[in-house]
Amino acid sequence: MELCVASFRQWMKTNMLKLNDGKTEILIIHPKPPHQHVLPVGEIIGNMHLTPNTHARNLGMTFDSNMSLERHVTNMFRTANYHLHSTGCIRRYLEHGHTKQLVHAMVxxxxxxxxxxxxxxxVAVV
Incomplete structure (x- = not known):
């Protein structure tokens, strides 16, 4: 694991990027059936303390350890419902066409x- 992070850090340095140690996460992906999958405890690599997470976010997508994407779908619908509710609060101040346009844009x-x-x-996930 330490060698992997070191090579990744070197690649980022070569491309003039910096690894944000405070936001770096580790996600171990494993098949669903073995529920007793043992996750390793936190590991200190360089000056980072990495603890495996059950989910990680990358470019707006939330991945979980068994790649079911349930958490991403839940967050997506939560955000869409939030925008619908927010639009409902200001609905009386908007014309019908503008409301329709706003709902389409946000949701x-x-x-x-x-x-x-x-x-x-x-279908169960969605």
Missing amino acids: ISCIDCCNSLLNGLS
């Missing part, structure tokens, strides 16, 4: 983000 942008990765998910 569809939540649903459309990274939706190609959701292709093939079971």
